[in-house]
Amino acid sequence: MLYLLALPPTDSVTEGYLPAAARLGLDVTLLTDAPEAHRRAYEGRGGDAWPRIDIVPCEVRDFREVIARIAALDRRPEAVFTNSDHLQAQAALAADWFCLPGKSWRAALLTKNKAQMRRALAEAGLETVWSAELARPGEEEDVRPPFPCVVKPREGVAGEDAELVEDRAELLRHCRDVRSRRPGLPLVVEEYLPGPLHTLETLGDGRVLHVLGSFHESGVTPPHFVMRRADLLPEPPRTRTEQVVARLDALGVGFGACHTEFVAQEERIRVIEINYRSAGDQADLGLADALGIPLFEHVLRTHLGRPLPADLGARGPGRLLRLETVNATRGGTLKSAPGPAEWERDGVRLVYRPLWAVGEERPLRNSDRDHLGVVRATGTDTERIEHVVAAFLAGQRWEIA
Structure with missing residues (x-):
């Protein structure tokens, strides 16, 4: 039994972790403070590609409630897991309570709390901001x-x-x-830390830390910091990777997935923030496609106490990956927008996922919450990827009233 902690539904869970649980033969008990939203998100799903899932209301932000709820259900957990930024410490404490593999709750707290992270890196002599x-x-x-x-x-x-x-x-x-x-x-x-913005995506089992790749994010324009485009680098520079990994080691990060954002200032890197979970906004789903690895199964296996394979099951050279967001420029009600799309053209696989529902009303937040949808495209040729993405976006219409 996998106990999965969640807030609102996300593509990472719906399209990544829940199907991976089914492939691993795991039943899922989903603890959440938004049970109705999850029931709506999973309507019509089933079959061999979907796990047997029980959605249980729980105040998941309180680790004491999480532990009490799991104990009261009387279904012995094999793993306690979350991909939510807000619930990493709670999941780590619950896993520890039931003597299961999991992240260090101290590392989860250090990465979530930006003030604590800055102090810890300074005390380690690695970075002063x-x-x-x-x-x-x-x-x-x-x-x-x-x-x-x-x-x-x-x-x-x-x-x-x-x-x-x-x-x-x-x-x-x-x-x-x-x-x-x-x-x-x-x-x-x-x-303020100026410089090109990058990420480092890592996966560890508590013994070995694997570097999955690095994204270069472009189009981020202060004073706000909204992600617009990210390209997977074929080979992240070794010196930058070593500096990021040293910081993760100092914070105790090395179990499961981690998404680290940093700026490159010539040979020096400076950390923006560390998200101790897999990358969101379709980046983790795209990474799994581009690298050809069962990424979500690997993450769940670490929480089951299983070591990762040395090559992570990669199927040959990785493909190129582009992520591009469609962003609201005003608040209001989404009147019309394309639905989910997935197809291949000119050697490029394109997937589009909406993040706002038609009829939904939201304010403009000047953040990644303004993403109306995300395009991810994988292929072997940069120009073809650019052409296919541009053609898709030009043929769609998003209307906010």
Whole structure:
């Protein structure tokens, strides 16, 4: 029995981890605070490609409730797993409680809490970034950061409420604005780290850490930090990889999937954030396709206590991968948009997945929450990939009223 902790449904779980659980012969008990959303997301799914799944309401942000719920269900867990940024520490503590393989809860906390991460890397002598924690309203009045600087939630995701500010007036304005909408939210302010934006995708079983690849993200334009395009690098530069891995080692990261964002400043890398889970926005699904490996099964196997194979089951040379997002430019109600699509053309496999539902109303958040959908394309020729992606996007229409 796999116990899977989740908040709202995501493509990583729906298209990646749940089908992988079926291929591994695992029944799934899904603990979530959004049971109806998951039931709607899984309607019509079944057969051999879908696991036997039981959706159980649970206050998953509280590790005590998670442990109590699992114990009360009286179905002995083989693994406790989550791919949610917000639930890594809870899943780690629950796995430890039931004496199962899992991540270190300390590592999960260090990577989730950006202030703690900065302190830990500085204490390890690996990286020093000017940073201050704003745990309570009014503390921004006393900080004297180097400008420009970035203000963001201490435990935020998807670039939500992250903004580059140029001076003290903008700093105070942004803090007031965020706290007016999200009272009590701890913030961090830190020096701006310019440079090309990259990621490193890793997978470990607690003994060996495998580097899966590195994405180069482009089109990110401050003052906000919305991902627009990412290309998988055929071979991540060794010096950068070694520096990232050293930082992961210092934080105790080495079990399961991890997605690390950093900027490259000549030969030096500087970490933006570490997400101790597989990459989202279709990147993990695309990575599995491009590398030709059973990525999601591998991640689940680590939580079952099974060692990873030396070559991860790769089927020859990897393919090129492009991710491109379609982003809202205004808030409102999505009136029309294309549905899911998947086809091959000119040697390119293209997959499109919508992230907003037609009829759904949302505000403009100036973050990755503004993605209307994501295109992922794999192939062997860069020009063909660009042509196929451009042709697909040109033929679609998204209307927000």
